[in-house]
Amino acid sequence: MKKRIVIAALLVCAFTKLTAQDHGVHQQSTVYEWPKDPLVKQKLDKWQDQKFGMIVHWGLYAVPGIIESWSICSEDWIDRDSTKTYGDYKKWYWGLNKSFNPVNFNPEQWAAAGKNAGMKYLVFTTKHHDGFAMFDTKESDFSIAKGPFADNPKADVAKYVFDAFRKQGFMIGAYFSKPDWHSQYYWWSKYATADRNNNYDIKKNPWRWNKYKSFTYNQLEELMTNYGSVDILWLDGGWVRPLETVNEEVLSWGANIPKWSQDIDMPKIASMARKAQPGLLMVDRTVHGPYENYQTPEQKIPDTQLNYPWESCMTLGGAWGFVNNDQYKSANVVVHKLVEIVAKGGSLLLGIGPKADGTLPDEVVRKLNDIGEWTAKNGKAIYNTRITKNYHSGQTWFTQSKDGKKRYAIYCKTEGDKPAGTISWTGNSPKKGTVVTMLSNGKKLKWTSVNGETTVVLPAGLKGNEPALSFEFSPAD
Incomplete structure (x- = not known):
């Protein structure tokens, strides 16, 4: 039984990652x-x-570690052990209920x-x-x-x-x-x-x-x-x-x-x-x-x-x-x-x-x-937020609080990306005189906005392994 499970798992897993996500979606x-x-x-x-x-x-x-359900479906994108009849395969699969403990x-x-x-x-x-x-x-x-x-x-x-x-x-x-x-x-x-x-x-x-x-x-x-x-x-x-x-x-x-x-x-x-x-x-x-x-x-x-x-x-x-x-x-x-x-x-x-x-x-x-x-x-930049009209600028994405009083800019860093002291985005300018705060450490940052382009000065000593940097501010619009 164990040998049959292993063989089936290997065969079904081989097609699972290549095709199942495309056909079963x-x-x-x-x-x-x-x-x-x-x-x-x-x-x-x-x-x-x-x-x-x-x-x-x-x-x-989960018992043999194979694709969910789809291996018992009779469609041409499904691949199974060719030495086993379809009827025998279904019998084996449904029989897993006797070993699922x-x-x-x-x-x-x-x-x-x-x-x-x-x-x-x-x-x-x-x-x-x-x-x-x-x-x-x-x-x-x-x-x-x-x-x-x-x-x-x-x-x-x-x-x-x-x-x-x-x-x-x-x-x-x-x-x-x-x-x-x-x-x-x-x-x-x-x-x-x-x-x-x-x-x-x-x-x-x-x-x-x-x-x-x-x-x-x-x-x-x-x-x-x-x-x-x-x-x-x-x-x-x-x-x-x-x-x-x-x-x-x-x-x-x-x-x-x-x-x-x-x-x-x-x-x-x-x-x-x-x-x-x-x-x-x-x-x-x-x-x-x-x-x-x-x-x-x-x-x-x-x-x-x-x-x-x-x-x-x-x-x-x-x-x-x-x-x-x-x-x-x-x-x-x-x-x-x-x-x-x-x-x-x-x-x-x-x-x-x-x-x-x-x-x-x-x-x-x-x-x-x-x-x-x-x-x-x-x-804070994710939960309880809603969309903004201008939601994307380069590597930066934008959300806002439900009441619209706070805007969030989230800069997604690419692999190995180490921003050189500043980051910039277009649109979603902070309101004049507002404080721009970095969410991960609560620090208030210096910023400028010229002709619709906002530049934020990053604090020293940022960790290089953060997936993204998030900023909160009151929007100008």
Whole structure:
């Protein structure tokens, strides 16, 4: 068994980093509809203050250390062990539930690492596309609470994850996959699995699809009623959608769209969810309308500033979940992405993957600590800010306080960059007579502004390893 796991891991990891992030990503909607519910708008404003979150992918795929769920999907970009039939591979993959026993499960470690990094909200994968539930669902025996971990006091994993992050002051988000490839109501074993979509004609089998709608509704009701306060319902699998929402935009993604509607009755789900969780943010990814309260471009940053709510979801390493020998981004890279995203009006949702034993890799903890060294000193330029009209000048990005009384300039240093005593930017001039303060040390700096170009004199003795330098001032405009 161990040998087969190692072989599968090596083969699947080989294609994971090269292609999975390209084929499995969700594109960004081009239309946004502001919510009308005052409680949702209030929650959305609070979420926009947070700016930096953690998304945790953890499931069966952590056992062999491979790509999340996608290796069991039958699409031509998926590569698998050619000596194993597709049926045998799926049997092996789903059989991992018999060996997934995270005896060192430590959500307090995850939450502490996130807080140290300066993260403010969580999105946890309660169920990914493979259908394995990371919560104690009554709808299926295919869950972490039904296998070898069942007798552990923390077998209802989602409960303890949410509790640990709540204690650290995080907003709580529940990731949930709309498709469920393990369910006979979605991938019916009567037929082959042609691709990521359900594999039978819903129009000819309405009973089976209605059973799937009930199954999905009931699992979401469990999450919304049994796990305390939840701020965000983050719904993945945008191909599960009403057929009438499949427009030219969706078709341009190259998605394989069946001839029937994969409608799971989102109005009914939303009504139930918001009755249980008033003001709940719903993120029905790419299905723009009343249930996509913010957009989620994946593994990329929009080219320009956007004046409505959005987040870039990106991985710290090369994969969403834990894979062996992953290569992680440096603190400099993450901080620079965070700065650019916030200046453009978004939030950064950074993906990490715990190991199969339930702990974070040591290197992930170190990376998050490195990021936190910057956010702890410069967070005033990030959190609770909003966009400015002129948001970019060279290596400098701009944000402002919610009341507009303070402006922040954030100079992102390139590798080996040691500013020679001064830095300059165009636009966003400080108000005459205002004090320009360096956030990392509180020092008041000398500055001049001539013909729209502002030059700030840096203090002596600056450390050369800071990813970015942040300045606060009252704006002239």
